[in-house]
Amino acid sequence: MCLIVVGWQAHPDYPLVVAANRDEFLARPAVPAHWWTDAPDLLAGRDLEAGGTWMGVGRNGRFAALTNYRDPTLHRPGAPSRGTLVRDCLTGSDDATACLRAVAEVSAQYAAFNLLVSDGRQLGIHESTTGSVRLLEPGIYGLSNHVLDTPWPKVKRARERFAVALGRLPDADAFLELLRDDEPAPDHHLPETGVSEEWERWLSPAFIRAPGYGTRCSTLILQDQGGNVTFREWTWNDRGECASEVVHRFVVAAGD
Template identity: 40%
Template sequence: MVYPVHYSPFTVHWFMCLILFAHQAHRNYPLILAANRDEAYARPAAPAAFWDDHPQIYGGRDLEKGGTWLGLTRCGRMAAVTNYRNRNAGRTAPLSRGALVSGFLTSDSDTETYLERVKAQGGQYNGFILIAGDLEALYWLSNRGPGVARIPPGVHGLSNHLLNTPWPKIKRSKQAMEALLLSIEEMPDNAHPSSPTLLPGGEGRFAAQMDCHPFMQNSISAGEAELAAKLFELLSDRSEAPDDELPDTGVGLQRERELSPIFINGDRYGTRASTVMLVDKDGDVLYIERGFGAGGKPLGEVATRFRLENLTSSTMPGDQAAVRA
């Protein structure tokens, strides 16, 4: 399956414009992630799936360069990338930023070693912000920032600037996720029903790819469905920020307005995929991706469940985990 391609002369690629995640901030979920991938519609991409050439990797794929914007392995390695937006964002660089994610997911190096190696080669990429790690420890690096840094537990947001830069969409989405985590703090442990629960907004399609464990086949708990639906609602916010709150990244006021919503609704460029990823304390992953075309037209949904391998108790938050600002 390949999302339909619409030709456009728009050639500056601003992929994965929002990554919102709660890292060890809820007792039942060591990782909750909600993300929008924003890109020119002319750039071909495949929706989330296990990769034929690297079956340990699950994620979407850029069909132009072969990398990805967000991915997870069966062993729990996770990485995601955004670009750093400024007036020079479209300059030619020898290496693809999408390869930073796939490179980490296929690497045997520990996270810090990999990121230090990337840091040394940072001048060969256009501006990027890379998140990488596992359930126990996440790190971030930008070739426009100070260096490799560990991400503390809590709710974090990333767009096209450094981690937690207080752009309007980051402030709004972080506040929404923090409130959501508080509302589900007493959610009971997941109990998987015998039949799937359709998520609102999925256009009646639930293309399940339940993997490996019979007790997880064709199942999504009511609690998971509610949490995922609220995260997708957050990701669908198309409201523009007021002019006096917009950043100045050198692209002009009108473009800043167009890029300010959480969900970007354009004709040549916009939100191509919305992703919700839930990893619970048992290492069960629920990964849901919705694809969109020009004007925000829904193109379909895939939902996959699988269990992470080789987990240890050190990767899980304690019972005292709480939302941290």
């Protein structure tokens, strides 16, 4: 993912709400969210190049998602796929803290990233660039291609719009609107991440369209107090038009 906004215990009826965009090279093959045949309790999209995923949920109420950290100087040619970290956290049984600590022990082997993990009771994050592992208090959090809640224009704007959208639940249309926001940041507010100013401009909206690269899918996850989960995902073509939509609903397995 390249933009994730999470409402963690920030709504009285929905303890987990996630709105996220996955940005990727348009030529990289992937399939929309589905229940994996080789991991039947895992619901996630799948990267067909490396076999992992960028975000998913489990029948037991687990959630995990990853963003890359944008800094060309930290590029690691030949590093293993970070998508396997998300998969392993979703299929494992450790609590959020133990899972993230285990990832932190090996994160130097990977290109820089941020990983959010919830075991259904706690939500935590590991930032590979800082080495930190910490649990998050109830609230609304924004994550893009830097550390948590870095005040990039699109992160600030998405968090603000997310807070408004929370107040409109169960109507969820406002979440898709914030994920489809393609307004670039003013040049004087562009971050400096080591890419050209032209690319900073292309990458500055929530919804990205750039040469050979862009927002491939948008996802909304809603989990209510009864454990009812709705996982809704839109896949976008190279023109930014909806190519497909999938909706999965399930109830978190009792006793997990």
